Amino acid sequence: MLIGEVARRSGVSTRMLRHYDSLGLVQPTGRTVGGYREYSEEDIRRIFHVEGLRSLGLSLRQIGTALADADFPPAVLVGDLIRRTEDRIEREQELLDRLRAIDASAPGGWQDVLRVVELLHGLDSPHAARRQQAVLAPAEDGPVPADVLAKAVLAESDPNVAGALRWALARAGGDGVATVAAGLRSADAGVRHRAVRAMAELPGDEAAAALVGALGDPDPAVRRPAALAVGSRGGRAAVPVLVGMVVEGASDVEAAEVLSVLATGHGCADQVMSALAGELAAPTADSAVRVRLTQALAELPATLTKDVLRHLAHDDDQAVARLAATLQRAP
Known part of the structure; x- marks a missing residue:
């Protein structure tokens, strides 16, 4: 089968097939009288093997190694691919969260977008003082996106920063209640505790109902502050x-x-x-x-x-x- 027909049937471009040939990855086993590449059924099967491994994220060099040695153990390569894929997904999720935060803030112009981006960068700082400054500084520039604050308060372990986040979230008018309430379902008792502390300072029936639900939490560090908040209401x-x-x-x-x-x-x-x-x-x-x-x-x-x-x-x-x-x- 000539290269053009192989390209049509396999979906792999002729340019890529020639690249495979130059690398020794898939070399056609035959040539026509005119010197054109001629692929056998085994060659075509190897093309599909290459494409299958590429779909998993392996490099062409890794694919060549894997196909050249039938005893080559896949566990190490597959484990590395899993870790790299997880890292990529985490980065993509962070980007998606940032874009959603910007969209939720309903920016009226690029200055508003930049303000939210600056807030997100500040909240990602490893320094507690910088995170606290990021929370308090935008108060003069306009409202801070409640969903951003809600997610940050669930993750914040520093008591001073957490206090600033709860204050800012309460000023946001209760828009982050749903996000904070989701923290009450976390498997991490620390996250549930932070959710209860934040919910106790939020107004409205939705927050009150979420606090009542936390009264049955198995961790006393969660149900006790929930009880104080529910009783006070x-x-x-x-x-x-x-x-x-x-x-x-x-x-x-x-x-x-x-x-x-x-x-x-x-x-x-x-x-x-x-x-x-x-x-x-x-x-x-x-x-x-x-x-x-x-x-x-x-x-x-x-x-x-x-x-x-x-x-x-x-x-x-x-x-x-x-x-x-x-x-x-x-x-």
């Missing part, structure tokens, strides 16, 4: 987690204060009192736990706690009894 679903925080001694003072807010201003008094009393009566509660629960009662209105404190003033645990008696006498 009047969500009674936070009561069990808040009482659990008092029992565990984890931010128990803050938890007790939020329980007071729920009991006095959101119609949750019976639920709060029942939960605290139940833990006080639990056979597994040691003295330290019962003291913290008694202290939590001090945050609630006296009209709700007086009967419980009167009973606790005669408790067998002297530490609990003395504390309850003191609280009874407090004005």
